[in-house]
Amino acid sequence: MDKITSDVRHQRWLDIIHACNASGLTRKVWCEQNGIKIKTFYYWQHQLRREVHDAQMAALPAEPEVTFAEVALPAPPKPVSYSAIDFWPATVIRIRILTIRVSNHAFREVLSLIRSVMKNAT
Structure with a gap:
C-alpha cells in the first residue's frame, strides 16, 4: 500500500x-x-x-548515558582506646537495673541508639 x-x-x-x-x-x-x-x-x-x-x-530526547564518578571518602576517625582505668564517664544513666555510662567522646549514632533503647525500656 x-x-x-x-x-x-x-x-x-x-x-x-x-x-x-x-x-x-x-x-x-x-x-x-x-x-x-x-x-x-x-x-x-x-x-x-x-x-x-x-x-x-x-x-522524546534519547536517555543520557549513565556514568559513574568515584567519590573519595574521608578517612574514618582514629579509634580511641580506653582502658577501664582511663575511662571516666561524663554521664551515668540508671533506669531500674540498667546502667549506662556515656563518655564525652561518644558518637551521635551511639547516643541515638541509647536514646531509643531508653524509650523502649521505660
Missing part, C-alpha cells in the same frame, strides 16, 4: 473514531447504527493509538 492510500485510510478512521466519541453513544451502538464491525473499529483505534504513541516516543 502506498503512502497516500495509507494516509487517506488513517484519516478516514480517525474521523470515524472522532465521530463515535462525539456521538454520546456507546461504541457498540454507534458502530451498529453506522454499519461498522466493532472488531474493525477497535482494531483501527488500537492502530492509530499505537502510531501516536510511537511518534511521541520517537520525539
Whole structure:
C-alpha cells in the first residue's frame, strides 16, 4: 500500500473514531447504527493509538548515558582506646537495673541508639 492510500485510510478512521466519541453513544451502538464491525473499529483505534504513541516516543530526547564518578571518602576517625582505668564517664544513666555510662567522646549514632533503647525500656 502506498503512502497516500495509507494516509487517506488513517484519516478516514480517525474521523470515524472522532465521530463515535462525539456521538454520546456507546461504541457498540454507534458502530451498529453506522454499519461498522466493532472488531474493525477497535482494531483501527488500537492502530492509530499505537502510531501516536510511537511518534511521541520517537520525539522524546534519547536517555543520557549513565556514568559513574568515584567519590573519595574521608578517612574514618582514629579509634580511641580506653582502658577501664582511663575511662571516666561524663554521664551515668540508671533506669531500674540498667546502667549506662556515656563518655564525652561518644558518637551521635551511639547516643541515638541509647536514646531509643531508653524509650523502649521505660
